[in-house]
Amino acid sequence: MFGYYLDLALRSLKRNRALTALMVLAIAVGIGASMTTLTVMHLLSGDPLPGRSQRLFYPLVDPDPTRKDDREPYDVMDYRSAVDLWSAHRADRQALIVQSDLKSSAPSSGLPAVKLTMLSTTADFFPMFGVPFQYGGPWRAKDDAARARVAVISSDLNDKLFGGADSVGRVLRLRDSDVRIVGVLKPWRPSPLFYDVAGGRFSNGQTADFYGKPEDVITPFFTGLDINDGHFQQFTCWHIPDTPGHLQNAPCVWVRLWVELDGAGKVAAYRRFVADYAAQQMALGRFSHAGNARLRSLMEWLDYNGVVPSDVRLQTWLAFAFLIICLFNTVGLLLAKFMRRSGEIGVRRALGATRGAVFAQCLVEAGLIGLLGGIGGWLLTLAGLWLVRRQPAAYADMMHLDLPMFLLTFVAAVATSVLAGLLPAARASRLAPALQLKTL
């Protein structure tokens, strides 16, 4: 029966090409617009580290004596708190993180000096975040303590400086120090760059920069502090630092700590540990309050920062309003189409087709239009994503149609058109056969 309905539907679509084209176009445009924005939304609001994110946590304590417990702590920590929590090694893995800008050159590559971003972290960073390596590997924990002059570089920088060749063992000049390259990353692009996310609350929804690329050079934490001393930026300070750029003893927050905790028991224990640490620091007189220590999971932290840019969320709303307009449109056009065929439907009914059969036939026709619209919608989504990739936003280069979204395009198109077909099909199936036969 379905094959017969399909045949009927095809004939009917061919009979009135203009109306068919109009309906397919309406569905295609609606689906194209909503799937483009939905894909952007899907890629930006997804989990940056699927399978790992639920084990990653972000502790915060509040060292600012001018604040009280009723406020959220700053989004990053002061040097001493972060290093204290890190060196306690209470979590399964823990990584200190600080980011800075520096000037670099590779003495052997013969290119002029370039300005780079540097991430300084501890050895656990790589296994904890599952960072993939192209050549070589991470440094070891003892290199952190020894302030070893080693570095891991991004695949982009490796392409730029060494033409993509295996550069392990080569020397890179970072400001005034030489470091030996021990590892080169594979292209790695967590979305968002979760470990650098902070301050989203104060950004008024302009959070596109959270989706930038990982840093060019990664050095051991304490090595980085030595190499780039005097060039670190604070997240904020509650007093003027004595020496700008050298923040180890300054009343400033600028260091992040990420920890990996496997299991609810460990999470609870670590939460207690952070709270106890704050209480102890208060007892020692370094903190003025200890009640607002926090431990958020990765996804909670992204949520707290509202990482999806408000423009993107706005576009998604817009696209859905648009889809609804297209839906109304299709309802109207299908109604016109089915009503125009009252005579044919009357004959079928008079020859014994049940109401259900007519209803089903109409829905098959609507579904077929949806499928055609889905193909158009898919092409328009590809075009839309091409447009998004040409935008200046930091996330532009990541935009592509993945398999789930590709399938969703067609599911949504067919579902929309069948939904639009319900009312016209119901009306068509309720036609009285005799009345229609008379007008033939």
Next chain:
Amino acid sequence: MEIRPILATLRKHRIPALLIVLEIALACAVLCNAVFMISRRVSNIHLFNGIDERGLVVVNLNGTDPKRASSEIPRNLAALRGIAGVQAAAITSSVPLSTNNWGWSFGLTPEANVSSHNTTNVSLYMLGEGGDRALGLQLREGRLFGPGEYAAGALGDAALPQGHVTVLTESLARRLWPGQSALGKTLYSRPYYYTVVGVAADVLRPYFGTWNPKMYDVAYFPVNYDAPLGTYVLRSAPQERDRVLREAVDKLQALNPAAVAKGSTYADVRAKYFADTSSMAWMLVLVCVVMLAVTALGIVGLSSFWVAQRRRTIGIRRAMGATRGAILRYFQTENFLLATLGIVLGMVLAYGINLFLMKHYELPRMPAAYFPVGAVTLWLIGQLAVLGPALRAAAVPPVVATRAA
């Protein structure tokens, strides 16, 4: 035009009529809000900025040795001034919209320091000698800095320079001392203090997000060449700026091989700052146009169906003496009635959407002026869309009435 027969017909075709009304309502609501958002973005992109934007070129020199600043900066500037067509060149800490912000908080009483309450956060522009001319600052009141004040402005590693003079923007001066002249007043941040010697036209901060009342809170300070600054600004005739930019970058890179020289015209600095804003505005325009097109096509489709369905009725009316014009006007009036109903509903919906956006996206209330924009547009679209089917209806010959039903 008799409206009652139209209403009677519409009552018989409730569902298609309702669909047109809903479509118009939704399109109208989205259009009002989208136009409002577009206009906010456009006014953001065109914010006033009181410097000579068209002739300005900015070159950043990064990675120089701060200890050698006092000898290198004058040498670099001399070389830049030697480029043909350069009218002025100077060093500054940053330029408006560069996102490289240097902020500080000042109070109005001598005991104020940077972390006191009741201070005002301002963006600082440290200018080397000639910086006012190179940027093309427009003085409104008082004076700009003298050579002695530039020489006294030692900065070194400190956050603020040693001198005691500053120039503010009009907006900042007005907010700090409403109704009075700012000249001779003093800004404090212990142990520093600065007397206002001049007020200049509003200039944007290096970074301020989107439109906000504090975006012009800017103060200028004179500094000498000991300050390790790295932003060179050059002014030339607008048609020469591209060549000046190329030569300036080459010259600075050649003089400072260990550093990284990067430059752009000021027009590009501005375009880059507002790139997101303008791409979003274009996106909204695109959505509006396609949405209106889809709405129009929907009206065309339904009206054509409608006309086809009523061919015989139209024939009868024609046979009984109705003119072509009367038939045409009938369909136009019908569409006008439906559009009006849709627009009324759309206005309510537009207001609701605006409330939702105000709550979730920090958008202000939409001015009432935007409502008629949506109304007029949809009336026009409706009339345009119905014109084709209505003309076809008017062309139905009276003889149709005589054919068998």
